[in-house]
Amino acid sequence: MDPVEIVRGDSPVILGLPHTGLYVPEAIEAGFNQTGKALSDTDWNVHRLYDGVLPGATQVRATFHRYVIDANRDPSGQSLYPGQNTTALCPLTDFDDNPLYLPGKEPEAAEIERRLETFHAPYHAALAEEIERIRNRHGIAILYDCHSIRSECPFLFDGVLPDFNIGTNDGATCDPEIERMTAEICALAEGYTSTLNGRFKGGWTTRHYGRPETGVHAIQMELAQKTHLMTESHPFELDPLKAGRLRGVLATILSSLEQWALERAGR
Template sequence: MSPVEVTRGDGPVVLGLPHTGTHVPDAIGDRLNARGHALADTDWHIHRLYDGLLEGVTLVRATFHRYVIDANRDPEGASLYPGQNTTGLVPLTDFDGEPIWDAPPDEAEIEARRAGFHARYHAALAAELARVRDRHGAAILYDCHSIRSRIPFLFDGVLPDFNIGTNGGTTCDARIEAAAQEICAGAAGYSCVLNGRFRGGWTTRHYGRPETGVHAIQMELAQSAYLTAEAPPWTYDPDRADALRVHLGAILTALRDMAPKLKGTT
């Protein structure tokens, strides 16, 4: 199985999907413990949630699971959130802080996974962003994520439904951030936050360089907003999802329509 799937569109928006994959090669899966085999920290059904929302969008999707290697972490292993609980390039625990390996990988194995999975995903993503920028004068990377709304190991309380990350406004034009925030804040029945617990992962921070014509924004959704329950079997709730898709479609449309205004701002 290829570690990355690309669906190429002719518009200015690129969707990054680093955490929807569930493929674990047998040689790696044999080393996971029972808790690891549950793959609980998947961004469940996110590719389905965004499917068909924007004509002409490009998708870059990792097919491998984040327990193989996390495509949204610094390849050098630096923490995204120093001083806070988080998971690393190859997670040793799940989001509840529980071990997931019977035999954790050593540095040589991590390096092999970097080359075979992480680097290939990002080579594809970088190529698509360059292609889109060359075509439109600007590229907008919208990095798609979701997570359980209650995870005491990672954060206190209940996560808002929409969690917008731009690393303090540094990864995109201010108009992109404002448009996403306005739509989320105006979505009746939903909560939102800008640059709260999730400020944008390595992907958003690495590619989001407005001065080069590449703008990046991360959307971390609470899974309670579109799943029947935040527990196995992680069932997609069509009614909840369809209601959420209205607002996600509005965000993507606003970003697409903004792209011509970003030309010449580099």
């Protein structure tokens, strides 16, 4: 299976989807315990949630599961949140700190390097190529990285997560107007809660590509799964009513970002 799926569009907005894939090679799955095989820490149905929300947006989607290797982690293995609980480049535990592998089956350094070359690198090569294509077309590109997570994960954060979790690495990865518009739309969305650069400040993707001075802006949106799923447990089915309502807010965000970029590009 190709490690990345690409839907090319002409909008200045690019949707990154690093955590919706479910593919696990048989050789890797054979080392998983039942927790690993459950694949619970997927960004369930996020690609379906965003599909068609902004016509013309390019989509770059990893098809492999984050338990194989996490496309939103630094390839060096350096932690994004030093001193805080998180999961690794090749996760050994789930979001509840439960082991994913059978004893003695955890990936060693050579296997992690192989996964980097086979999965992580091709995804980011494709994403970088699409960013450059869009920047060449418009003189500007906005990478909007799409994520979701359970509302409550005590190992990773205290309490209940807000519905919209916007990450710009404290404003470093995008123009202040992009951050302001997104935060304002979320704050005004009736019935939802939101935060800016709270527990989630943007993963490696956002931090790596977001270089506003070069015309490339990046912002991460981590959605609480209760905003669009029937339940935050298996089978993690999309709730049509919740998703429909949420898609309206997401459409406002993405269309506002697109319009801002087009105005900046003089289109």
